[in-house]
Structures are given as structure tokens and as C-alpha cells.
Amino acid sequence: MKVIISGYGRMGKMVEQVCRERGHSIVDIWDNASDRDKLSTVPDGVVVIDFSLPESAVENILFCFQKQMPVITGTTGWYQQLPEVKKMAEKFNGTLFYAPNFSLGVNVFFQLNRLFARMMTSLTGYRVSVEEIHHVHKLDAPSGTAIRIAEDILVSHPEFDSWQNSPDVPENVLPVISVRQGEVPGTHKVVYDSDSDTLSIKHEAKNRKGFALGAVLAAEFVQDKKGVFTMRDFLIDRGFPQEFL
Ligand SMILES: NC(=O)c1ccc[n+]([C@@H]2O[C@H](COP(=O)([O-])OP(=O)(O)OC[C@H]3O[C@@H](n4cnc5c(N)ncnc54)[C@H](O)[C@@H]3O)[C@@H](O)[C@H]2O)c1
Known part of the structure; x- marks a missing residue:
């Protein structure tokens, strides 16, 4: 596979390493808009x-x-801007694979979170919260992954109207707590806490390789396809049990 790397920062460099390990060739690297605009032939x-x-x-x-x-x-x-981007994909008959988190482990975590939320909603006395920890260079908060986790919890917990990126929220709001710390590559936690016990699930990335590998596998998956794809399509193709997706 021929690959152009767009964004040659922490993740772009890891994608380059994984591409080389998997025998793909890097044909161009863009690290700003003018690198991209220099592309003469595709x-x-x-x-x-x-x-x-x-x-x-x-x-x-x-x-x-x-x-x-x-x-x-x-x-x-x-x-x-996703709705607008999807319209443009259709207009140009383009191919897009997007994921807030390409780690396969996190995608298993998403399914555990949904199941966990469905189970816990039937119990009283538990207060749920979402916490994400990332390195200090991360520009957005909460992480796209934490937003997905929070939105999946809201589906099963009608006591919440919305989520908010704060630890101090009213009863009807799900708290999403963002911590920025050192060089942490990405940790996500869902905690149900009561007066008598605490239940939690956690995903902790050890490094950036899992994200890069997921993105390269996604590229291998879509290279001959048209349309808009997510990890759901990829996991179904890989035989992931559909009842959890
Ligand atoms: N989906 C996932 O699994 C996952 C995992 C890790 C990070 N991320 C996200 O990926 C993004 C990049 O993360 P990072 O840690 O590598 O950031 P980074 O700051 O290290 O790298 C971003 C790079 O993009 C370059 N850039 C700026 N303008 C550009 C342009 N117009 N075209 C191409 N490149 C341009 C910058 O010069 C920089 O080198 C962030 O949004 C982060 O949240 C997603």
C-alpha cells in the first residue's frame, strides 16, 4: 500500500513506523497545508x-x-462538521474512515461501557462519572473518546439530560473529568460509585502504537472501498460479535 502521512507529529511518526513494519511505502508527508497543496500527481x-x-x-x-x-x-x-463532511463524501464519491480512537482495546472498552451502562441503570444509589487522562500537549478536552463514552452512557441513563466537562455538575448532568498530565498517551475510566462500593472499567494505553496500528489496519480495510466507515464496520468485518456493536 502507498501511504501519504498527513500530520507528522507524535502520531504521524508512529504511523510511519507501523507502515514500514507492515511493508507499506510512505510516498509523501504533509506537515502543513502547503505541503499538501504541493501534491502534483496522485x-x-x-x-x-x-x-x-x-x-x-x-x-x-x-x-x-x-x-x-x-x-x-x-x-x-x-x-x-461531520454532517457536512459526510455530504461532501457523497458528492465526491469519496472514502473516509474516521475514529476518535483507533485502539482495538478502546473499541472493546466502548462495547463494555454500553453493556455496563445498561446493567447499572437498573440499580439505585450509584453515581457514574467518566474520567480521561492525557498528555499536556493535547489540544481538545474532553477527548473524542470520552465524548463517545459519555454519549453511550446517556443512552441508558435517562436521569441525565447531558454531559459536562466538569467534576462539579448538577444531579441531571453526567460529569466528564479531563486531566492533563505529563506524557500520558491516553487513559479512560468509567466509575460507578455508591456508599457501599465502587465498580469501574478502565482502558490505559501504554504508548501510541495501538492507535497507529488501528489506523493502518483501517487504511488496509478501506483502500478499495467507497463511502464513510467507522470502527464498527472494521470490527464487523473482523468477526467481532455483532450483538455488542
Ligand atoms: N484517533 C486516535 O486513535 C488518536 C490517537 C492519538 C491522537 N489522536 C488525535 O490525533 C491528532 C494528532 O495528535 P498528535 O499527538 O500526533 O499531535 P501533534 O501536535 O504531535 O501533531 C500534529 C501535527 O500536524 C501538523 N499539521 C499542522 N497543520 C497541518 C495541516 N494543515 N496538514 C497536515 N498536518 C498539519 C503539525 O505541524 C503537527 O506536526 C489530535 O487531534 C489527537 O487528538 C487520535
């Missing part, structure tokens, strides 16, 4: 893997649609 069978900035992701995605290059993006913080 190499045959190329895919773009984007881990850039919240404010540059959409432009990069639309550029890829126009050039008929499948694009995989792990960039978070732009999802308010």
Missing part, C-alpha cells in the same frame, strides 16, 4: 492517514475527496 492506489490538528482535519479530508484519495483520520475535535 500516486496510484495511495491512501492518506491524517493525524493533524482539529482545525486542519476537515480541509485535509475535503482535499482527499477532491483528489479521489481514500482518507483515514484519527484527528479529533472537528466532529461538529
Whole structure:
């Protein structure tokens, strides 16, 4: 597979390493908008893997649609523009795979969280909270992963009207707590706490490799497909039990 890396920061460098390990060739690297705009001809069978900035992701995605290059993006913080991006994918018959978290472990965690929320909603006396810890360079808070976790909890917990990125929230709001600490690659926790006990589930990334590997596997998965894809499509293809998706 021929790969263009869009965003050559912490994640872009890890994607490069994983691509090389899997025998893919890196044909271009963009680390700003002008690198991207210098692309003169589109190499045959190329895919773009984007881990850039919240404010540059959409432009990069639309550029890829126009050039008929499948694009995989792990960039978070732009999802308010998702409906518009989906329309553009359709208009240009483009290929987009987006995920707030490409770690396969986190995607198992998402399913555990939904099941956990369904079980816990039948019990009284538990207060639920979501916590995410990331390195101090992270630009968005809460993480895209924490937002997905919170929204999945809301589906099963009608006592909440919404979530808020604060530890101090009224009764009808689910608290999502963001901590920025050192070089932590990404930790997510869901805690149900009562006067008598605490139940929790936690995913702790040890490094960035799991995210990069997931993105490269996603690129391998979509390289010959058209449309908009998420980890759900990938997991179904991999035989993940559908009753949990
Ligand atoms: N989905 C996941 O699994 C996952 C995992 C980790 C990080 N992320 C997200 O990925 C993004 C990147 O994270 P990071 O830690 O590598 O950040 P980073 O700051 O280390 O790297 C971002 C890079 O993008 C470059 N850039 C700026 N403008 C650009 C443009 N127009 N086109 C291409 N590149 C441009 C910057 O120069 C920088 O090198 C963030 O949004 C982060 O939240 C997602």
C-alpha cells in the first residue's frame, strides 16, 4: 500500500513506523497545508492517514475527496462538521474512515461501557462519572473518546439530560473529568460509585502504537472501498460479535 502521512507529529511518526513494519511505502508527508497543496500527481492506489490538528482535519479530508484519495483520520475535535463532511463524501464519491480512537482495546472498552451502562441503570444509589487522562500537549478536552463514552452512557441513563466537562455538575448532568498530565498517551475510566462500593472499567494505553496500528489496519480495510466507515464496520468485518456493536 502507498501511504501519504498527513500530520507528522507524535502520531504521524508512529504511523510511519507501523507502515514500514507492515511493508507499506510512505510516498509523501504533509506537515502543513502547503505541503499538501504541493501534491502534483496522485500516486496510484495511495491512501492518506491524517493525524493533524482539529482545525486542519476537515480541509485535509475535503482535499482527499477532491483528489479521489481514500482518507483515514484519527484527528479529533472537528466532529461538529461531520454532517457536512459526510455530504461532501457523497458528492465526491469519496472514502473516509474516521475514529476518535483507533485502539482495538478502546473499541472493546466502548462495547463494555454500553453493556455496563445498561446493567447499572437498573440499580439505585450509584453515581457514574467518566474520567480521561492525557498528555499536556493535547489540544481538545474532553477527548473524542470520552465524548463517545459519555454519549453511550446517556443512552441508558435517562436521569441525565447531558454531559459536562466538569467534576462539579448538577444531579441531571453526567460529569466528564479531563486531566492533563505529563506524557500520558491516553487513559479512560468509567466509575460507578455508591456508599457501599465502587465498580469501574478502565482502558490505559501504554504508548501510541495501538492507535497507529488501528489506523493502518483501517487504511488496509478501506483502500478499495467507497463511502464513510467507522470502527464498527472494521470490527464487523473482523468477526467481532455483532450483538455488542
Ligand atoms: N484517533 C486516535 O486513535 C488518536 C490517537 C492519538 C491522537 N489522536 C488525535 O490525533 C491528532 C494528532 O495528535 P498528535 O499527538 O500526533 O499531535 P501533534 O501536535 O504531535 O501533531 C500534529 C501535527 O500536524 C501538523 N499539521 C499542522 N497543520 C497541518 C495541516 N494543515 N496538514 C497536515 N498536518 C498539519 C503539525 O505541524 C503537527 O506536526 C489530535 O487531534 C489527537 O487528538 C487520535
